[in-house]
Amino acid sequence: MRTTFVGASIALLGFVVAWRATEASEEIPCCMIIDDGAPFFNMRWVKDKTVCKEIPTSFYQEFAEWAAEKGVKGKFSIIPCLGGIKPIDGSLGEYPGHSREERLAWIRMINTQYAPRFTLTPEVITHWYPWDVKAKSLQLGPPTENTWLAGQTLDVQTAYITEAMQMLTRAGIEVGGLTMCWSYPKDKNHVLGEAALRAAREVCELDYVVLFNDTGVKPGVIYRGDGGAMVVSLRPGVGDVYDHTFGKKTDVDVQQDADRYITADGTAGRFIDQIQEGGCLIFYTHMQTLYGNGTKSGLKVFQIAVERLEKRYGDRIQWMTGCEIAQHFCPPAKQ
Numbered sequence: 601m602r603t604t605f606v607g608a609s610i611a612l613l614g615f616v617v618a619w620r621a622t623e624a625s626e627e628i629p630c631c632m633i634i635d636d637g638a639p640f641f642n643m644r645w646v647k648d649k650t651v652c653k654e655i656p657t658s659f660y661q662e663f664a665e666w667a668a669e670k671g672v673k674g675k676f677s678i679i680p681c682l683g684g685i686k687p688i689d690g691s692l693g694e695y696p697g698h699s700r701e702e703r704l705a706w707i708r709m710i711n712t713q714y715a716p717r718f719t720l721t722p723e724v725i726t727h728w729y730p731w732d733v734k735a736k737s738l739q740l741g742p743p744t745e746n747t748w749l750a751g752q753t754l755d756v757q758t759a760y761i762t763e764a765m766q767m768l769t770r771a772g773i774e775v776g777g778l779t780m781c782w783s784y785p786k787d788k789n790h791v792l793g794e795a796a797l798r799a800a801r802e803v804c805e806l807d808y809v810v811l812f813n814d815t816g817v818k819p820g821v822i823y824r825g826d827g828g829a830m831v832v833s834l835r836p837g838v839g840d841v842y843d844h845t846f847g848k849k850t851d852v853d854v855q856q857d858a859d860r861y862i863t864a865d866g867t868a869g870r871f872i873d874q875i876q877e878g879g880c881l882i883f884y885t886h887m888q889t890l891y892g893n894g895t896k897s898g899l900k901v902f903q904i905a906v907e908r909l910e911k912r913y914g915d916r917i918q919w920m921t922g923c924e925i926a927q928h929f930c931p932p933a934k935q
Contacts, residue, residue: 627918628875630909631925632667632674632902633812633836633884635723635779638682639706640695644845644888646683646728651846655891657706663890663899664713670906675812675834675922676718677779678710679727680767684738689770692736707771719776719810719922722764724749727781733763746782750792757795765803775803776923777810777831786814793823793831801829810834810926817878819929828933832926837874838883841901845886847893854897858904866912871905881909882925 636643637660645653666672681687686695688707694700714720725731730739730748739748749757765775778796792813800806807829811822816835823831841857843849849857861883862869874881889898910917920928 629880631882636886638679673919677723721777723779758798761799780813789822832930836882844892844898845888849897861905862908
């Protein structure tokens, strides 16, 4: 009986060791989502004049340089006509206080420093009130863009998303999908997905589209079209420390917020929970969060968190663009 018990114990120990070795070698797909990007103007300022009006191009460059140094990849959204101020393609003139050369320099920065590491998407058109596609003007007053869009027909939604994608492509920016501003009813994701696919096919000739509208554990297909076409929702599992948008964060606050993502010893935090639950890490933030109303406090939080993440998992961390991580979990149909 003792011999049998010892033999069984050794076999069990061997199984555990083998399982731990396998677990320790598994790659962890990681993707960082950054929303509310736009030339010059701070998205939060559009509805809240207590924060800084602009986020300088130099800060976008600073973030991009850090991402390149650390190998960080993900999804980056651009608002084509933030707050209805001016379209990014220059079709209605230049952004107030900025020249054509400055706008084109911002676009070049996106194409050279962001496009290689981030899937680029429009965040609808204004991220504010709806844009009148025919009149080329902002509709003044509620509802906001997301609420208005959800109540429209499939054809109207398609035309609206098409215009958003065209604004970016006319500016010379390659589009890989769609980001919804604020929230759009999750039970209508299939409608949004179909509209996004129709638009992406027309503007970019894409049959595989990534979309950010809801959260979850890992990416999943929300719409399938003909010929194997599909729309995949990124579904990040970890949210933002959005209050950094308003600034006034101390060094202690920064450390505590980094702890919320991953503690200094790498044993706890939302990053750890998400990796254990979904086998991946997809998290989102916003440019105004990173900028921290001029303090850069949000960026400091994520710099600390990513440093701890790499220390905890080492080479197991595999940074992926939005499209890459979507394809990892939802491979394109074979033609």
